[in-house]
Amino acid sequence: MPEAALVASAAPIGVLALQGDVAEHLAALQRIGVAALAVKTEAQLASVCGLILPGGESTTLIRLLHRFALAAPLVARIRAGLPVWGTCMGMIVLAHEVAELEQETLDVLDICVRRNAFGRQMASAEVALDIPVLGPEPFPAIFIRAPWVESLGAGVEVLASHGGHGVLVRQGSILASAFHPELTHDDRLHHYFLGMITPFALD
Amino acid sequence: MLKGGVIMDVVTPEQALIAQEAGAVAVMALERIPADIRAAGGVARMSDLNLVQGIMDAVSIPVMAKVRIGHLGEARCLEQMGVDFIDESEVLTPADDKYHLPKQEYRIPFVCGARDLGEALRRISEGAAMIRSKGEAGSGNIVEAVRHMRTIRDGIATLAAAPPEELVAHARDLGASYELVAQVAQERKLPVVLFCAGGVSTPADAALMMSLGAEGIFVGSGIFKAAAITKNGKAEYDANGFPRVDPDIALSYAKAIVAATTHFEDAGAVVAASKALGGAKPMAGLDLRQLSPHELLSQRGA
Numbered sequence: 001m002p003e004a005a006l007v008a009s010a011a012p013i014g015v016l017a018l019q020g021d022v023a024e025h026l027a028a029l030q031r032i033g034v035a036a037l038a039v040k041t042e043a044q045l046a047s048v049c050g051l052i053l054p055g056g057e058s059t060t061l062i063r064l065l066h067r068f069a070l071a072a073p074l075v076a077r078i079r080a081g082l083p084v085w086g087t088c089m090g091m092i093v094l095a096h097e098v099a100e101l102e103q104e105t106l107d108v109l110d111i112c113v114r115r116n117a118f119g120r121q122m123a124s125a126e127v128a129l130d131i132p133v134l135g136p137e138p139f140p141a142i143f144i145r146a147p148w149v150e151s152l153g154a155g156v157e158v159l160a161s162h163g164g165h166g167v168l169v170r171q172g173s174i175l176a177s178a179f180h181p182e183l184t185h186d187d188r189l190h191h192y193f194l195g196m197i198t199p200f201a202l203d
Numbered sequence: 204m205l206k207g208g209v210i211m212d213v214v215t216p217e218q219a220l221i222a223q224e225a226g227a228v229a230v231m232a233l234e235r236i237p238a239d240i241r242a243a244g245g246v247a248r249m250s251d252l253n254l255v256q257g258i259m260d261a262v263s264i265p266v267m268a269k270v271r272i273g274h275l276g277e278a279r280c281l282e283q284m285g286v287d288f289i290d291e292s293e294v295l296t297p298a299d300d301k302y303h304l305p306k307q308e309y310r311i312p313f314v315c316g317a318r319d320l321g322e323a324l325r326r327i328s329e330g331a332a333m334i335r336s337k338g339e340a341g342s343g344n345i346v347e348a349v350r351h352m353r354t355i356r357d358g359i360a361t362l363a364a365a366p367p368e369e370l371v372a373h374a375r376d377l378g379a380s381y382e383l384v385a386q387v388a389q390e391r392k393l394p395v396v397l398f399c400a401g402g403v404s405t406p407a408d409a410a411l412m413m414s415l416g417a418e419g420i421f422v423g424s425g426i427f428k429a430a431a432i433t434k435n436g437k438a439e440y441d442a443n444g445f446p447r448v449d450p451d452i453a454l455s456y457a458k459a460i461v462a463a464t465t466h467f468e469d470a471g472a473v474v475a476a477s478k479a480l481g482g483a484k485p486m487a488g489l490d491l492r493q494l495s496p497h498e499l500l501s502q503r504g505a
Binding site (some may be wrong): 068 | 226
């Protein structure tokens with residue numbers, strides 16, 4: 001189905017469910033009143049009008065995407081305009097490349113990310129993050145072994161920074177956050193993503 | 204970040220690379236796999252730190268390592284080295300027969316085993332960031348893991364159904380704080396992730412445990428025991444004293460466990476995984492009723 005038709009048909013928003021914080025994203029989507037679908041197969045991927053790539057382990061996820069024959073159809077749909085949002089690991093998986101690591105990515109978002117940029121697991125933190133597109137109230141951003149944006153291409157817009165590095169970026173229909181909005185009860189970024197799919201749905 | 208994934212016990216960097224290639228979300232470094240600890244007897248300790256370092260250098264997925272229950276010396280070493288998670292584990296010989304580590308005091312997250320909700324909540328009070336069923340490690344027998352997952356689940360259901368005035372008495376019976384008990388009653392789940400461990404040896408075992416509500420799977424002896432190279436029924440050892448493993452069989456077997464964990468709701472996928480064990484046979488299991496109480500690892504550290 002063409003992208004526009006899927007958007008118009010009230011198809012569900014998918015959460016890639018091979019591994020990671022799937023349940024939390026599904027719950028957040030349900031809280032904001034949209035149909036949500038855990039995506040593990042190509043048929044499920046074909047039925048969604050937007051896709052969230054949740055936090056998880058990026059090395060593992062890339063392997064599983066290939067193993068279960070999802071990598072090629074996913075890249076094809078993203079290139080065709082499917083709105084996607086990568087959180088934490090999802091940002092790494094979408095990126096053009098990973099700094100100082102020979103790590104395979106989907107290479108659909110023109111950024112270079114640094115993995116575990118804020119330190120290993122012990123450097124996890126919650127930060128009151130300024131995100132101007134969400135309004136004046138800071139966003140409770142939870143960073144866990146988080147990446148940051150090391151460098152970016154001309155088409156990429158930085159929507160928020162922390163410690164001098166981009167942690168929320170957008171390039172057209174692709175959104176990526178270094179932190180975990182699904183672990184808070186602040187659903188503003190989920191609303192924002194919904195707006196990328198159906199602009200009229202934002203109130 | 205580990206949810207929905209498989210965490211594999213590894214002894215060497217070579218095994219860690221196989222686990223990573225198979226799609227493990229993390230590896231667990233330990234001195235010997237539980238089945239070998241069980242067979243060899245003696246004292247089981249934290250892994251050689253040179254091997255832990257070698258494993259950390261070899262893989263980009265998170266590295267966990269086991270310490271003996273209550274052994275702050277071992278735990279501080281692993282924290283210093285910057286491993287991603289510490290497992291305060293009954294599989295190793297306990298260092299303290301009364302007290303677990305005060306895990307709140309560490310900058311590094313801990314995972315601990317539990318047989319029931321009380322144990323789980325006590326470990327969480329001490330600072331555990333992740334709970335796993337104890338199961339019966341190295342047994343190749345899933346019955347204890349099933350019992351522990353069901354017992355934890357039943358405990359949560361009991362709290363969720365209890366009227367508020369009964370929660371103080373439940374807290375007393377569970378040996379856990381009222382605040383934590385009230386939180387579990389309200390949210391109907393543990394405040395940390397709940398994985399399954401102890402006795403998983405086939406893809407169908409992994410699917411079973413995910414169906415029972417496990418948020419992920421630890422596989423200890425299941426993979427590398429099935430891939431062990433034997434001669435006349437006896438394990439062969441390499442020059443460093445590690446059991447020899449067929450890397451191709453280990454990779455196939457590990458991939459099959461990962462596939463069954465990811466697609467546990469899809470019986471067709473579990474069938475396909477079960478047929479793709481690389482020619483290996485699952486490890487021989489133990490009938491736990493034949494063991495004496497001191498041989499049961501799950502009895503340690505309540």
